[in-house]
Amino acid sequence: MPRSRDMRMDDDEDDLFTDTRKVTQEKEDPDAKYPNRPRNSKPSLPFSALYRELFNPLLANLKKPTGPQAKKYNQTKKPQEKRREIINRFIARWRKDVGNDIWPAFRLIMPDKDRERSVYGLKEKALGSVLIKVLRISKDSDDAYNLMHWKQPRITGDNKAAGAGDFPARCHDAISKRALRSEPGDMSIDEVNELLDQLAEDSKNQFPVMQEFYNRMNAEELQWLIKIILKQMKVGATEKTFFDCWHEDADGLFNVSSSLKLVCWELWDPEFRLNVTDKGVKLMQTFQPQLAQFQLRSFEDVVKKMQATDNDQVFWIEEKLDGERMQLHMDDNGYFKFWSRKAKDYTDHYGSAVDDRKGTLTRYLGNAFKSGVRNLILDGEMVTWDPIEDAIVAFGTLKSAVIAQRTDDPTAHRPFFRVFDILYLNDTSLINYTLRDRRNALNSAIEPVPRRLEVHTYTEGSSVEDIKVKLREVVAEASEGLVIKNPRSMYSLGDRNDDWLKVKPDYMKELGENFDLIIIGGYYGQGSRGGRLSTFMCGLQAQDGKYYSFCKVGGGFAAQDYNWIRHKTEGKWNTWNTRRPPTEYIELAAGQAEKPDEWIKPEDSIVISVKGAQLAPSDQFKVGVTLRFPRFMKLREDRGWDSALNLVEFFRMKRDMEAQKQENEMQIERRRATKRVRRGLKIAGADEIVEPIEVGNDHLFDGMNFWIMTESSKPRKSKAEIEGMVKACGGKIFQSDGGADDVKCIADKSVVKVLTLKKKGVEVIRPQWIFDCQELGCKLPLEADRHMLFIPPGAEDNFEETVDQYGDSYYRDITAEDLGRLLRDQIKLEEDEYVSEDAISNLKDSLSQLDPPIGWMFQHVVAYLDTPENASKNHIAASVDDIRKSFTQSRSLVDGNGLTLLMCQNILEFGNGKIVDDFEDENITHIIVDYADRSRVKAMRGLLSLRDTIPRVTLADWVEESWRDETLLGAENFAVETL
Known part of the structure; x- marks a missing residue:
């Protein structure tokens, strides 16, 4: 039976995985971080044991015998069984002859997974130069040429192609002619690690270290050593096989930690098992991210995979970004850590805190997280953004962008983090939540910082055509391709599977x-x-x-x-x-x-x-x-x-292709455009008819300059989306007003830039004006209430002729929302007139049969909110504290203390609903709860069963999703199950 480790650390030390900022302490005293690390009682094995007992047998296992041996081979164990047997035999010998600390051997067996040792700075060409010096051979000799041109056939010999493209084999050819030893040397695995540490620490050590290896190793040992330095082992077994042979939980722990040392030192006991929390992602500890699987043979296969396991046929289509995969960690103290896909620490590049002036990203993230967010882990792509072109720059420019940002040049390229997933939030691992739930949590936690940190958008699809349409769009923008994701899938650490599929444009027949x-x-x-x-x-x-x-x-x-x-x-x-x-x-x-x-x-x-x-x-x-x-x-x-x-x-x-592409885009925009011919209107008191400017949407904003400063709140559109609409209609985008009068400043919020413009007396227009112009296909005059965020003093008269005395636009058709506002304002403005409540009620009833304004959505709802205070006052709970305990189980990942119910109250009141706090009120139609305490809901329904009309007990999601979808959804779909 697996057993738990009896002697765990004290409470203040029991997290083996956090506080990676104390790197210096770990190097000085690893016992402080790994108090349970095993100790070897005997010297390590000789280096030659690695290839004699492990590497060579594994490679031999890959080769299928022929001739007389083939029949015997078919009767032996399967290759995968033999492979595990070889590895298990080596591990068993290590435990017996050395001890339980296999870390020295594993870092040589899997050098590409060793994050503790720095890079050597030696690739084939540099290593070849060092070997030429160590072997003391002429640079003009055939062997020197073969080392430096290792991809090419040899210039001498019977088999010139032998070893071409295989640098270690070329090294073996050169060394074997000059080897100081014919038999394996006496160098131990520990000694090899010590010398490799020296090789990584200082480039000046390259010659003396390689000389030491040459003096004490034979040609075969040196060949395997070179493979270790180049991190190109290919021994016939994956790291997962080695991990599985070492410990049942090893692969899982490596996926959440990216630490080979931690796997070796924490899981040295085969009977010890990790608990559930140890298998989840940890704050301030890098993990192995989920990767996208390569595209299947056809788009039909992609759709089939996405729709294979659920009745829900929807999948998500995301643009594949051409940057560097990055994970961002933020702890309770506001410290940040950045790691790449290969666990390389980039915190020095992007910043460790908001006040880190050397950081090129974090200093802009002071308001990037919503209230209530204490800690989190984000998964996304770091790309380079060009603020002049307002576009993503091609891959390979991140390093130069980091350098440029340290000059504080506002026009310089900048790092831009596009987030597409969240894996940890407020001390909770989210990897076992669905992608859809994680995206909801992400949106509830992030306040986007334009062109610094934004949530990556997606499009819902359900067919092959949906993928092709989106692929055409991204190819037109020179993008890398698409990633198709299953919104019902969990996060798979360190894995590629069919839940995420890459679609590259070069696979599409009709593109390119x-x-x-x-x-x-x-x-x-x-x-x-x-x-x-x-x-x-x-x-x-x-x-x-x-x-x-x-x-x-x-x-x-x-x-x-x-x-x-x-x-x-x-x-x-x-x-x-x-x-x-x-x-x-x-x-x-x-x-x-x-x-x-x-x-x-x-x-x-x-x-x-x-x-x-x-x-x-x-x-x-x-x-x-x-x-x-x-x-x-x-x-x-x-x-x-x-x-x-x-x-x-x-x-x-090229010119013809660009012209065709432009024509195709124009045809698409023409189909999208909704041109409406409007009659000139005679305004009361005016001498002439005012005609709106009627143009096609393609040229709607020709010659006009825009500075889009914020996103729009209603309809919800990001800054980038608004800029795209302006560009599609012929407008030009600027990132400042440039001191010019002809730049239209667009904003929906009073951010710092807007306040600065207000002080200068510059008018600020709401994005709604852009939406109205595009919808009607003409340039509309500006309306004070609808289109203006700020009107400079003395300019109010410029807007009087766009609406009548009641606020009704001369240029736009009235909407149901406008009509509701006009009716309310009519009652306030005309004191000598009277509109009965019955008339308004009849009007509401008539509109409700059509498409009522969102402000009347909950007009027939009488709601009781099951807050802690109401529950206590109505004696449904013994005290406020008792009911608050239920709220700790709330589905709200940001705040579980009733904030959601407060939001529901605001939405209900704004939607003309009625809120009561008396549980006995017979007019209650809905009881809104924000938890899934089945016993409480069951008791509550028992009290309600005696009434003539029984209210519905529904989750707060019903209110929120109805408001989001702008229609009253069926409450029965949000009922709380009690069985």
């Missing part, structure tokens, strides 16, 4: 463009593609006869395609010489980072068809434009080298 391009360069592959050209650079012929680099394509090739290309071009490739590039044939960009390994004359080359999802600017190719998501489509055997696409034809195609 096909280009017939000539190959001018090639890049050697690695791994299974090692030793041969696997990626190709394509070019376009310029007017000077040279071929300009245009794109690099490596995806979509089949084995037969490579074979055909090799057959047609064999013997015609030339090695690229950086000092003497073939400029008479090929021209690269000045800053082109990746030079091809080989080049070929255009007349010796072939033409291939390449598909791209979108054209995008690029300084990495001479053309200045490249294909986004390039993919090989087919070989053009029917086309000669001189018939490939050239530069002039390309730019003509």
